[in-house]
Amino acid sequence: MCRQSESSLCLLSLLFTKTPETHLSNTAMSSARGVHSEDQFLCSICLDVFTDPVTTPCGHNFCKNCITQHWDVNVQNQCPLCNEAFNTRPNLRINTFISEMVAEFRQSRETKTKQSRCSGQQTSKAGEVLCDICTETKLKALKSCLMCLSSYCETHLEVHQKITLTRHQLIDPVENLEDRMCKRHDRPLELFCKTDQVCVCQFCTESHHKSHVFTPLEEEYEEKKAELEKTEAELQQMIQDRQVKAEKIKQLVRLSKDDAEKEIETSVQLFTALIQSAERSLTQLIDTIEEKQKEMETKAEGFITEMEEEISELVKTRAKVDQLIQTEDPLQLLQSLPHLNTVPHMKDWKEVHVHLSYEGTVRTAVAQLEETFSTEMKKLAEAELKRVQQFAVDVTLDPDTASPYLILSDDGKQVKSSVIKMNVPDNPLRFTYCNGVLGKPSILSRVYFEVDVKGKTEWDLGVATESVNRGGKIRLSPKNGFWTIWLRNGNQYRALAGPSVLLSLKSQLHKVGMFVDYDRGVVSFYDADTTDLIYSFTGCNFTEKLYPYFSPCNIDGGKNSAPLTIIT
Missing domain, CATH: 3.30.40.10 (Zinc/RING finger domain, C3HC4 (zinc finger))
Structure with a gap:
């Protein structure tokens, strides 16, 4: 059937x-x-x-x-x-x-x-x-x-x-x-055993599932469906988060590719110029050495010719002397001596030297090459600073985050320390122990701004995450959400990379440029006057908003009373 x-x-x-x-x-x-x-x-x-x-x-x-x-x-x-x-x-x-x-x-x-x-x-x-x-x-x-x-x-x-x-x-x-259908009782599966997490029939509740907890399939279905919908929403959010992240990475790859092509082009131009300069310097060095060698050879040939003439004259005189030595007639010998110049007047060759020294020739050529390199590096630094300056934004100080011992200008562009505590509203966003203040707007892309630090002996500059600790003593380091550099004792510059890195600068900083590339995880500091790169934090993994961070530090008896001034 x-x-x-x-x-x-x-x-x-x-x-x-x-x-x-x-x-x-x-x-x-x-x-x-x-x-x-x-x-x-x-x-x-x-x-x-x-x-x-x-x-x-x-x-x-x-x-x-x-x-x-x-x-x-x-x-x-x-x-x-x-x-x-x-x-x-x-x-x-x-x-x-x-x-x-x-x-x-x-x-x-x-x-x-x-x-x-x-x-x-x-x-x-x-x-x-x-x-x-x-x-x-x-x-x-x-x-x-x-x-x-x-x-x-x-x-x-x-x-x-x-x-x-x-x-x-x-x-x-x-x-x-x-x-x-239930395999045991050949009845429809109408209930859900919550104890064993399986579907059962009505007869199962009186047999091997006796004393278990049951719910109707429809009720369990609605509960499980709600859980699945929640899971689906979470999965969807995870998918969206990864899609956004993947798109950011793709965009970063595209931007990196564009930058790589520009860097390659700039590098080719720079190294081509340097190679050409080195080749010219080498050619000039070889020409100089060969010319000096030729001059030395010409001079030596003149000396040799002159000495050969003197040798010929001396040989003749010696022959006459030998002839007189051989004579046995006393009268003839004595009569011939007054007419014989036994030692002709000759040049004193002891004071004549022929030598060639190349000392300083190569050094001079290398010094010229270094000067060329320095000039090209200067051009490269200027080009790099000019490139990041196109991302300049108008940064102002956020008074809601300022320490009570700071004084901010009305336009939000200048901050200086005070020995007197200011009467400011209580705010959980405010720095309470260190003389710090955040800037705005927040940073989620590429940003550049400059700060005038002239006349100060101490300061801290950089960026901080939104969630940094603002109460109590703060240790500036990337681990704690700060990417900063500082000045101490008027001439000691350090990058606070945890541990800190001593910075060797050619001159005193008067104007500091800061550039942040959020997607690439880069925070760079420049001497805006000389265009030199001071220090770069690279490979940073930013997961929240960043804000500019400023600290004019303590007044130090009046020696550090000058303000920090945002000039872009």
């Missing part, structure tokens, strides 16, 4: 065997069917049009195969509709009259089915649940029955409801209906 027939058989067994009050007679069923005459050609077991219809002695009609299998399963030979019992299994024969009427009905129904398919009202689509009863073209199911474990199209659903008197539980069409 097909699964549909088994389900229908089970259905009828529940209706007519287990619940006698629901038994139906042919007359009652005909009355329930109303004007739908085609219901008369449907087998009450398989709920489909008769196949080989037979009639029992009590007058009811069934498919031959359906009634035969029904009796095979139930042993007792009873009519499924009226429960009339037969001593022996009746000898069933095909009812030719009904068969002919069924054939006409089948043809009529096929015509209606084709029209229905043409109209597209009931035909199934990919992914839709199909009717389990349809034997030919499977139509889209409208409902599934948890009692029969079958899904029904519009036509078969009407028959099912009339036969069951709508007592079966119908749900929206689903597949795998068996999964909705």
Whole structure:
């Protein structure tokens, strides 16, 4: 027997065997069917049009195969509709009259089915649940029955409801209906065991789930659905946060790529100029050395020529002296001596030196090259400062954050320390111990501003996160949310990187430029007068708003009474 027939058989067994009050007679069923005459050609077991219809002695009609299998399963030979019992299994024969009427009905129904398919009202689509009863073209199911474990199209659903008197539980069409039945008791899963966190049937509450806590499926569904909706919202927020972060990273990559191309272009220009300058210096150095060598060789050749002439003269004089030495005539020797210049007047070659020193030549060339390098570096520093200055913003001091020992100008551009505590309103945003004040607006992108520090012996400058501690003693470091540099004792500059870094500057700072690139995690400080880079915090991971931070420090007996002034 097909699964549909088994389900229908089970259905009828529940209706007519287990619940006698629901038994139906042919007359009652005909009355329930109303004007739908085609219901008369449907087998009450398989709920489909008769196949080989037979009639029992009590007058009811069934498919031959359906009634035969029904009796095979139930042993007792009873009519499924009226429960009339037969001593022996009746000898069933095909009812030719009904068969002919069924054939006409089948043809009529096929015509209606084709029209229905043409109209597209009931035909199934990919992914839709199909009717389990349809034997030919499977139509889209409208409902599934948890009692029969079958899904029904519009036509078969009407028959099912009339036969069951709508007592079966119908749900929206689903597949795998068996999964909705209790494996132990073959009953619908209607409750949720909160103790074991599983779905159970009514019988389970009296057996292996006894004394557990239960809730109706619908109630647990609403609770779990609410939890899932909350989880879904959290997941959605996590997705959005990561999408925003990913987009920021993509934007950072694009900006970094643009900056990299600019840096490469600038570097190529700079190094090309330096290489050309070095090559020129090397060529000039080689030419100078070769020229000096040539001068030395020319001078040496002159000395050699002159000495060769003197040697020739000396050789001649020596020959004359040798000749006189060989004579044995005293008179001739003595008479010849006055006319013989035995030691001709010659140059004193002891004081003549030929040497070449290249000392200072290479050093001079390198010094010139260093000067060229310094000039190019100066141009590079000027270009870098000019580039960050395009992000200049109008920064002012926030009086709500200022220490009670600070005096702010009316325009919010100047701050200086006071030995007298100011009468200011209590504010949790205010620095209470150190002489600090934050600036505004907040920093979430690229920002540049400058501060005049001329005449001061101590100060702190930088940026701070929104959540920094503002009460009590504060240690300035990135770990505590501060990225700053300071001046102490008039000439000691340090970057407070935790630990601090001593800064070696060429000259006293009068004007400090600060540049923040929030996305890249960079905080840089410049000598705005010389355009030199003082120090950079790099690789910072900013997760909240930043604010400019200023501290003019204590007056120190009047030596540090000058103010800090924002000039951009």
